[in-house]
Amino acid sequence: MSVKSHLPFWTLWMIITLSGCQQYDEHTENPPxxxxxxxxxxxxxxxxxxxxxxxxxxxxxxxxxxxxxxxxSTPEELTMCTMDVKECPDGSYVNREPKNNCAFADCPNTPN
Structure with a gap:
């Protein structure tokens, strides 16, 4: 048999063998x-x-x-309140208080 008759076999073998040996590129979307x-x-x-x-x-x-x-009560370091604020009638803002079950703090100059 001549080498020419085996050429399609070797070509196919090289394609199959080398297709599974692709090196990982860090810029691809799906890293291993x-x-x-x-x-x-x-x-x-x-x-x-x-x-x-x-x-x-x-x-x-x-x-x-x-x-x-x-x-x-839950320790303060475990109580996480949302970061929203409340605007008071005088134009100031108050935060939520972790020690008060995340209720807003009283506005200044406002009766309790």
Whole structure:
């Protein structure tokens, strides 16, 4: 057999072989996916703390498993209020207060 008779076979073999060997270009829209490490899950012990008023609070994973406060409030660093403001009659503005269940602060010179 001559080399010419095997030329279509070798050409087809080269196309198939090389088509699977494309190098990744960082500018392509679909980069190869990398397995992501699992996110750490914090599990606290299920014990409860008795508060002076008779209620009980549980441990909070967002506080490194410290107990929630006894007064029933959420610690300020965990309370996120929207960033909107309220315009007061005198033209000033007040924000929402995390310690007041995200209610707007009282306007100045306004009776409670």
């Amino acid at each position: 996916t990398q397995p992501q490490p699992p996110q750490e899950i914090i599990a606290c012990t299920p014990d409860l703390k008795s508060c002076p008023d008779g209620t009980q609070v549980e441990r909070n994973p967002n506080l490194n498993c410290a107990f929630n406060p006894c007064d029933g």
